[in-house]
Amino acid sequence: DIQMTQSPASLSASLGETVTIECRASEDIYNGLAWYQQKPGKSPQLLIYNANSLHTGVPSRFSGSGSGTQYSLKINSLQSEDVASYFCQQYYDYPFTFGSGTKLEIK
Amino acid sequence: QVQLKESGPGLVQPSQTLSLTCTVSGFSLMDYSVHWVRQPPGKGLEWMGRMKYDGDTYYNSALKSRLSISRDTSKSQVFLKMNSLQTEDTAIYYCTRGGQLPFAYWGQGTLVTVSS
Numbered sequence: 731d732i733q734m735t736q737s738p739a740s741l742s743a744s745l746g747e748t749v750t751i752e753c754r755a756s757e758d759i760y761n762g763l764a765w766y767q768q769k770p771g772k773s774p775q776l777l778i779y780n781a782n783s784l785h786t787g788v789p790s791r792f793s794g795s796g797s798g799t800q801y802s803l804k805i806n807s808l809q810s811e812d813v814a815s816y817f818c819q820q821y822y823d824y825p826f827t828f829g830s831g832t833k834l835e836i837k
Numbered sequence: 838q839v840q841l842k843e844s845g846p847g848l849v850q851p852s853q854t855l856s857l858t859c860t861v862s863g864f865s866l867m868d869y870s871v872h873w874v875r876q877p878p879g880k881g882l883e884w885m886g887r888m889k890y891d892g893d894t895y896y897n898s899a900l901k902s903r904l905s906i907s908r909d910t911s912k913s914q915v916f917l918k919m920n921s922l923q924t925e926d927t928a929i930y931y932c933t934r935g936g937q938l939p940f941a942y943w944g945q946g947t948l949v950t951v952s953s
Contacts, residue, residue: 731898764939773931773943774882785941817882821939825897826872826884 732756732820736829742837747808751832753818755799762822765794765803768831769814777816778803810836839863841871841932841944848950849922855949857917859932866890866908870935871915873906875928876946883928887935888915922951 733756743749753763761781766774776785778794781801791806805812813836818829845857859871866888873885886896888906896904905918915932929946 766940773946774940775943776938776941779939779941785938819882819884819939824895825899828882828884830881 731825732759732823732827734818734820734827734829736818736832738832739830740833740835742835743808744837745808745810748804748806749808749834750805751803751816751818751834753796753801753803753829755801755820758798759820759822761797762820763794763796763801764819764821765792766817766819767812767814768817774817805834808836839934839942841934841942843930843932843944843947845930845947845949847948848952849926850953851923851951853922854918854920855922855926857930857932857947857949859915859917859944861913861915861932861934864934866910866913866915871908872933872935872940873917874931874933874940876931877925877928878948885917924951927951 735754737752763781765778767777768774777788777792781796782794793804796802816832840862842860849855870887870889872887874882876882886906888908894906903920908915927950929948931946932944933940934942
């Protein structure tokens with residue numbers, strides 16, 4: 731199985747700041763990577779797919795990058811509504827696997 | 838409009854079998870795959886398995902011996918059955934649609950508690 735190592739586990743930042751969350755795959759996943767946002771009590775919501783494609787309706791302050799085994803999610807100009815947990819997921823190979831998540835809070 | 842909705846018992850006794858239903862609308866099960874994902878309270882996400890649009894199934898090897906996914910296309914329903922439940926199977930169970938956009942649509946989730 732492909733292991734996804736996500737960091738940091740938690741993050742505290744100020745409004746307007748830029749934050750970056752990283753995911754490392756145990757092998758090349760050829761950009762088969764998605765990022766999800768999950769707010770408390772809600773289902774995960776797709777933000778980014780194919781490593782760097784923004785899902786419809788997602789604000790442009792979210793962006794994804796990376797290749798091979800290293801991927802990152804960047805949030806520019808942090809807003810209060812961005813408080814949530816974020817998960818990466820590889821869908822290059824079965825079983826699909828998720829990172830352990832990053833909890834983002836406002837400082 | 839694409840929708841998925843999970844249903845099933847909220848409480849299951851240890852060693853018993855869990856049966857969940859995912860009822861979909863806005864798309865055909867013969868055009869898209871449906872996946873099951875679970876999340877223990879306060880923890881991360883675990884992919885469990887999928888029903889492909891052609892009826893093929895694939896399971897997480899960690900659960901394969903206990904898990905079965907089936908469907909009724911006429912009712913737009915996908916079923917999950919998992920036996921020998923233990924307390925560590927307590928989780929929110931989600932169904933989600935696959936396709937070119939990975940997991941763009943999710944159900945609301947259903948909490949299953951394993952307890953006597």
